[in-house]
Amino acid sequence: MSIVKLNNNGVKNATAFGSITGLGSMTFIKKLTASSSATLSFVDGSSGVTLDNSYKEYLFTFNNIHPATDGSTFQFNMSIDSGSNYNVAKTSSSILVYHFENDGAAGLQYDANRDLAQGTGFQDITEQQDNDNDSSASGTLHLFNPSSTTFVKHFITDSSMVRDGAKLYATKNAGYGNTTSAVDAIRFQMSSGNIDAGDICLYGIA
Numbered sequence: 471m472s473i474v475k476l477n478n479n480g481v482k483n484a485t486a487f488g489s490i491t492g493l494g495s496m497t498f499i500k501k502l503t504a505s506s507s508a509t510l511s512f513v514d515g516s517s518g519v520t521l522d523n524s525y526k527e528y529l530f531t532f533n534n535i536h537p538a539t540d541g542s543t544f545q546f547n548m549s550i551d552s553g554s555n556y557n558v559a560k561t562s563s564s565i566l567v568y569h570f571e572n573d574g575a576a577g578l579q580y581d582a583n584r585d586l587a588q589g590t591g592f593q594d595i596t597e598q599q600d601n602d603n604d605s606s607a608s609g610t611l612h613l614f615n616p617s618s619t620t621f622v623k624h625f626i627t628d629s630s631m632v633r634d635g636a637k638l639y640a641t642k643n644a645g646y647g648n649t650t651s652a653v654d655a656i657r658f659q660m661s662s663g664n665i666d667a668g669d670i671c672l673y674g675i676a
Contacts, residue, residue: 496529499672504665506538512672513553514654521654523617525674530613530656532629532670534606537599539663544599544607545592548616548623548647549655556657557590558623562645566597571636584643592659596629597639599660606668607631616653623647 500519502510512530514521521528535544547556564584569576584594596607609629616623627643647653658670 495676497525497674497676499674501669501671503669504535504667507665509657509659510665510670511553511655511657512670513549515552519672520674521616521656521672522652525676526615527675528613528616529673529675530611530658530670531608531673532595532610532658533608533668535596535599535608535668535670536606536666537601537660537663538666539660540601541598542601542663543594543661544596544629544658544665545594545661546611546627546656546658547592548649548653549657550649550651550653551655553655553657556592556655558647558649558653559588559590560586560593560645560647561588562586562593562625562643564594565642567640569638571638581641584641586645588648592657592661593625593627593643593645594661595627595643596631596641597633599631600633601666602632605632611656613653613656619650619652621650623649623653 500512504510512519512521548558549556562585564581566581567578586593599607607629612626614624624646629641631639633639
């Protein structure tokens, strides 16, 4: 079977995945593991972290983030001064999808509680999380061209989590950090209490 790939040079046909060339590559940069951690921070040039013009897109994956405090929310913020301050103004929109295990309710809605309008506080990634032993959240944060000194800094988050023991919540946030200064650090935290467990990995996408 032929696979068709579109790129800037037109259309290419391939008969096997291995024969496709020119696709962007993803490079692992750094992994941080939470252990009752107040914050997890990725600062360019510190502890092997690259967050500069080496890549136009950066991907953070978070796996089984477990809060110490019941009802807290997983969040992030950006810094333009190597982590001295995490207070970049952000404008964002949030969508919530939910489905209960007993099929008692399901829905899709705009989530005004999670969006920001030129807010400098931390951006929520998830809904409120349980701290039950079997509850956690996983997902991704895409950050685009953070080193640009011309454009604002676009981001997209996706998450999946369990709430109240038997309810699936999936969230998507899209927005931008309203700064033309280079973003050189990202911090993750819970809205209350520590990140009890979980890990966050950073990748650069060519």
